[in-house]
Amino acid sequence: MTGGECKAGLGAMAGFNAHNARLFSVEVGNSRLFHRLSIDTARLSFPASLPLWPAHLNHAELSRNQGFTHYNCTRFAVEMPLEGNLIGECRGQTHIVSPGEVYLIHYGEDSSYRVGPAGFCRKVGICFSGPLLPALVAETGLVEELRLKLRDPERFYAYVAELERRICEATQEDVADLSAFSYRLLLELAASIDRELPPLLRQAIDVMKVNLSQMITIGEIAEKLQTSTSTLENLFARHRHTSPRKYFDDLKFAKAEQLLAESSLPLGQIARNIGYPCTMHFSRRFRQRTGMTPTEFRRKRQNASSQSV
Numbered sequence: 001m002t003g004g005e006c007k008a009g010l011g012a013m014a015g016f017n018a019h020n021a022r023l024f025s026v027e028v029g030n031s032r033l034f035h036r037l038s039i040d041t042a043r044l045s046f047p048a049s050l051p052l053w054p055a056h057l058n059h060a061e062l063s064r065n066q067g068f069t070h071y072n073c074t075r076f077a078v079e080m081p082l083e084g085n086l087i088g089e090c091r092g093q094t095h096i097v098s099p100g101e102v103y104l105i106h107y108g109e110d111s112s113y114r115v116g117p118a119g120f121c122r123k124v125g126i127c128f129s130g131p132l133l134p135a136l137v138a139e140t141g142l143v144e145e146l147r148l149k150l151r152d153p154e155r156f157y158a159y160v161a162e163l164e165r166r167i168c169e170a171t172q173e174d175v176a177d178l179s180a181f182s183y184r185l186l187l188e189l190a191a192s193i194d195r196e197l198p199p200l201l202r203q204a205i206d207v208m209k210v211n212l213s214q215m216i217t218i219g220e221i222a223e224k225l226q227t228s229t230s231t232l233e234n235l236f237a238r239h240r241h242t243s244p245r246k247y248f249d250d251l252k253f254a255k256a257e258q259l260l261a262e263s264s265l266p267l268g269q270i271a272r273n274i275g276y277p278c279t280m281h282f283s284r285r286f287r288q289r290t291g292m293t294p295t296e297f298r299r300k301r302q303n304a305s306s307q308s309v
Contacts, residue, residue, distance in 0.1 A: 039167050041178070050179040052130030052186075057164055062086075062121045067114025070105055075127040076137055077105035078189065080160070082123060085116035088147065092254030092289070095147040095241070102148050102156075102189070107134050124160060128182055136183070140190035147241060151192040159185045194239055200227060201235040208248045212255055215275040218244045253289055256282075260294055261301035267294050 038058040046053045055075055062084075070077075079086060080102050088095045088103040090111040097103040097116070105111045115121050130136075137143045150156050163178075163185055170178055207221050221244070222229045229244075236244045252274040259270045271282035286294050 039164065041167060041170070044170060044172055044175055044178075046130070046175050046179070048131050050130060050176065051132035052128050052136060052182050053175065053179045054126060054163060054167055054182050055129040056125075056127040057160075057167060058125050060121075060123050060125065062115045062123065064115050064119045067112060069110075069112040071110050073105055073107060073109055073111060075105075075129050076107050076133055076142075077125060077127045079103040079105065079113060079125045080123055080157075081121050084118040084121035086113045086121050086123065087116045088113045090146050091250075092257050093146060093250040094289075097147050100150055100153045102150060104142060104145055104148065106143065107137065126160065126163070126185075128186070130179075136186065140186060141193050141195065142186070142190055145193060148189070148192050149241070150189075156188055156192075159188050197239055198235060200225060200231070201239055204232055204235070204244065205247070208244075208251055211275075212252050213273050213275050215277075218248070253286065256286065256294070257290075257297065257301075260298040270294070 038056070040056050041054055067086075079088070079097070081097055081099050083099060085099075086097045086103055088097050088111070090106070090109060095103065097113075103113055105113075134143075142148075163181060166174070166178060166181060203225055204221055207224060218232060219229050222232050225232075232244045236242055236247055240247055242250075256270055256274050259265055259273065263270075265273075267283065268279045271277070271279045274282070276282035276285070283294055286292075286297070290297055292300065
C-alpha cells in the first residue's frame with residue numbers, strides 16, 4: 001500500500017478525544033518541509049477503556065538544520081533513524097542517535113531533535129496516545145530511557161512495518177487489535193533495555209546523585225569506589241553511551257533546569273546547588289548547553305507553564 005493510498009482513506013475525526021488533542025502542548029518545527037509520508041489514526045475512535053493506541057506514524061527525510069521541538073508533549077514518540085543521524089535533547093542531556101538506535105520523546109516533557117553531524121536523516125517516527133500510557137511506559141522501564149540501542153533492529157523494524165500496514169488497513173472494528181499490537185511493539189522496544197547495570201556503575205551513579213552540589217572529579221569518584229578512572233570510562237561508555245564526566249554534568253544541569261523552571265531561587269543559589277560557586281561560570285556553561293541564559297530559560301519555561309494552566 002502506498003503513502004497516497006494510506007492518506008486517501010483518512011477522514012474527519014470521529015469525535016473529540018482528549019488523548020489525541022494537544023490541548024496544552026506546543027510543537028515547533030518545520031515538519032511540513034520534510035514529511036514524505038504521514039499516517040494519522042484520527043479517523044478512528046479509540047475508547048478510554050483501551051490502554052494505548054498508535055496516534056501517528058510518519059516517514060521523514062530531514063536535511064541540515066531541520067528538526068522538531070515539543071513542549072509538554074502529550075504523546076510518547078519513538079524516532080528511528082534509518083540513515084544519517086539525529087541529535088536529541090531532553091532532560092538536560094544531548095544524544096547523537098544513529099541507525100540501530102531509537103530516540104524516545106516522553107509524555108509531559110520538553111524534548112527536541114534535529115539533524116545530526118551526518119547532515120541528513122531518513123527516519124520513521126511513531127506517536128502513541130492513551131490514558132494508561134504513562135503507567136505503561138513506567139512499568140516497562142522505558143521512562144528512564146532517552147536513547148536506546150535496539151537489541152535486534154531488523155526485528156523491531158519488522159514490527160514497525162507491520163504496525164504501518166495495520167494502520168493503513170484498519171477500520172473501526174480493528175481498534176482493539178491496534179491497541180494490542182501497540183502494546184506488543186512497546187514490549188519489544190523495552191526488551192532492548194539493559195536492565196542489569198553492573199554494581200560498580202550503579203554505585204558511581206549514586207555517588208554522583210548525592211554530590212550534585214560538589215565539584216568532585218571522576219578521579220575522586222573512582223578513588224572513593226576503589227577503582228580506576230579507566231574502568232569507570234569503560235562502564236559508562238558500554239552501558240550509558242557517554243563518559244562519566246558528561247553523565248555527571250547532565251545530572252547537574254538537569255537539576256539546574258528543574259530549579260529554574262519550578263522555583264524562585266536566585267541564580268547564585270542554583271549555581272551553588274550544582275557545584276558552581278561562580279554564577280558567571282554557571283551562566284556561561286548553561287548557555288553553551290542550551291543556547292539560552294539561565295534567566296531566558298526560566299522566563300521561557302515559566303511563561304509556557306502559565307499559558308498551559
